Amino acid sequence: MADDDASATRLRPQRRASSLFKSKLRAPARPDHYVRRIRLIALLDDAVTAPLTVVVAPAGAGKTSLLAAWAAETTTPTAWLSLDESDRDGAQLWAGLTAALETMRPGCGDRSAPLFRRPGTLADGVRVLLDDLDAGDAGAAGERDDPPVVLVVDDLHLVQDDGPIAETLAQFLQHLPSWLHVVLISRRDPPLPMDRLRARGQLREVRFAELRFVADEAERMLSTLVPTMPGDQVAATSRRARGWAAGLRLGALAVRAAQARP
Incomplete structure (x- = not known):
């Protein structure tokens, strides 16, 4: 009977995760005609050495595509959660984060899960979850030896205005x-004491100034999207896009459509 109980305990996390939309726990696929941006991959490699990284920029800046590409090639184990409007419910949000x-x-969420489901006990659930995350493997001398893990949370702006x-x-x-490093992707700054986190060296930030495509990156992307685009049109489209990933894609679509007309 004890063995059966232990087996059931080991299976609970997998059952709980499978009850969620599995797509929310997977990083999006890299977009077609992806252009690798070495400077940003290196920037993220450095950023996740801090406990918290925020990637904040308006829609169309290429935030999710960049993090998905980084997650696909990093050697650091990476978990992913894509948020949507349903996660404005605290119980749903913390079920997703735990999964x-x-x-x-x-098994890290076995004890906190009932608290997240119970009204009014979200904060208690977070305390228990933190205790259990911090109670991982330790060395013989009691020192931590947990390998690092990155958790990416996408579209935080959809839920961050809810008080609880x-x-x-x-x-x-x-x-x-x-051992846990969190990356938040949002269109707006998250509701956190940013100045305090900066002062303590606990925060890295990636914003549009870093995300915008510089000239050579924009030209490579346009040439990949429309290989037959003339060089002068590549340069003009790149200037009009002003570094916006969405602007580059829309410009490429317009050129492709024009080339397809008889």
């Missing part, structure tokens, strides 16, 4: 275990 974490640390959600996210993100 994402359990893809890397199976903002409070519990801040509670969680300010007390991360040393």
